[in-house]
Amino acid sequence: MTIKRFQIQVSDEILNDLQYRIHHIRWPDQLENADWERGTELNYLKSLVSYWRDHYDWRAQEAKLNRFSQFCCKIDGIDVHFVHERGKGPDPLPLILTHGWPDSYLRYQKIIPLLTDPASHGGNPEDAFDVIVPSLPGFGFSSRPKYPGVNNFRVAEMWVKLMTEELGYSKFAAAGGDIGSGVTRYLAANHPERLYGIHLTDIGIIRDLIASSDQATLSEEERQYQNNASAWMAQEGGYMSIQSTRPQTLAYGLSDSPVGLAGWITEKFRSWSDCNGDLAQKFSKDELLTHIMMYWVTNTIGSTAHMYYDNAHSLPPIGYIEVPTGLALFPADILLPPKEWAMRNLNVTRWTSMPRGGHFTALEEPDLFADDIRASFRPFRTKSW
Numbered sequence: 001m002t003i004k005r006f007q008i009q010v011s012d013e014i015l016n017d018l019q020y021r022i023h024h025i026r027w028p029d030q031l032e033n034a035d036w037e038r039g040t041e042l043n044y045l046k047s048l049v050s051y052w053r054d055h056y057d058w059r060a061q062e063a064k065l066n067r068f069s070q071f072c073c074k075i076d077g078i079d080v081h082f083v084h085e086r087g088k089g090p091d092p093l094p095l096i097l098t099h100g101w102p103d104s105y106l107r108y109q110k111i112i113p114l115l116t117d118p119a120s121h122g123g124n125p126e127d128a129f130d131v132i133v134p135s136l137p138g139f140g141f142s143s144r145p146k147y148p149g150v151n152n153f154r155v156a157e158m159w160v161k162l163m164t165e166e167l168g169y170s171k172f173a174a175a176g177g178d179i180g181s182g183v184t185r186y187l188a189a190n191h192p193e194r195l196y197g198i199h200l201t202d203i204g205i206i207r208d209l210i211a212s213s214d215q216a217t218l219s220e221e222e223r224q225y226q227n228n229a230s231a232w233m234a235q236e237g238g239y240m241s242i243q244s245t246r247p248q249t250l251a252y253g254l255s256d257s258p259v260g261l262a263g264w265i266t267e268k269f270r271s272w273s274d275c276n277g278d279l280a281q282k283f284s285k286d287e288l289l290t291h292i293m294m295y296w297v298t299n300t301i302g303s304t305a306h307m308y309y310d311n312a313h314s315l316p317p318i319g320y321i322e323v324p325t326g327l328a329l330f331p332a333d334i335l336l337p338p339k340e341w342a343m344r345n346l347n348v349t350r351w352t353s354m355p356r357g358g359h360f361t362a363l364e365e366p367d368l369f370a371d372d373i374r375a376s377f378r379p380f381r382t383k384s385w
Helices: 010-021 043-055 058-065 112-116 154-167 179-190 207-210 218-238 238-245 247-256 257-272 287-294 301-314 339-345 366-382
Strands: 070-075 078-085 093-098 130-135 174-176 195-199 321-330 345-354
Touching: 010 043, 010 257, 043 093, 043 257, 043 287, 058 287, 070 154, 070 345, 078 112, 078 154, 078 207, 093 179, 093 366, 112 130, 130 154, 154 179, 174 179, 174 366, 179 195, 179 301, 179 321, 195 366, 207 218, 218 339, 238 247, 247 257, 247 301, 287 301, 321 339, 321 366, 339 345, 345 366
Parallel strands: 093 130, 093 174, 174 195, 195 321, 321 345
Antiparallel strands: 070 078, 078 130
């Protein structure tokens, strides 16, 4: 076994450098009467940075994060950081949760106790999970890849090794959203014998459906998806175009400027969450800044953008997914998939339309998310391991 205990210990040098940078900012102008339609609004960002400079306490956040059982092991030459919390119940089901961008493994921090210890949160101890939450390669405290090609497919292969060779689970459940959805689907497509089932909160951007010109074979919902996707790509997809084509160029500015990084990430939390334009409805300033810090203190905004490039240029095709699949769709998430397309391409055994919530599912609505995870995997607990 190569697994080692891990504790977050950011150096004083990194934190002092950050303080210097956010005390010496050259702010851009903003047009009169402009709000968020051109990007992150200036006055909001000034307020957030002021809080970051004068009130935010990384050491307090670091101590909270270190309450989780964290580990690190080397897989395919990459140091993988992960949380591994054991379930408190008669027969916990192993579950690997995969995050996306611009979040981190912190996407799932609120639901880890709900899933590992349901009895302490009004649930049934028979619904307990062993929860494993890795940081994607190049994200957070996992090491940055040295070579190209680390895409969703490659990460899925790494996760199989983590769960079976390193942690000793012969079979497990998997769930994810955003990049995590892609990784989870490749797990299911290529290693169905290892999985009880999967749970997704999205199916990503369905490019084959967007590109389809055979309108006669598409349902009304699928044609509407094409229209919605075209509008979304035109209005919201600029970040993806840059990260999928010129991640190295982007990395220089965002790795050098904490305010630039905060502007890049904060705008997505506002646009993609169910906050009605008011970030405070869903996220505290401490929560937002801890997500931003996860990129700053590890200097990983460049390596996370490179994953977009590799997913755009080197992903193999993925076929029909036979593994039982639960889908929990949150109404304010990005491009909700047409049900007909999902049913044709995945073995959908549970379909849940959530009453509220956006892209940052487990972070925004942890109770709804945890309940659906429990319900989705409950049928597999009676089967022989």
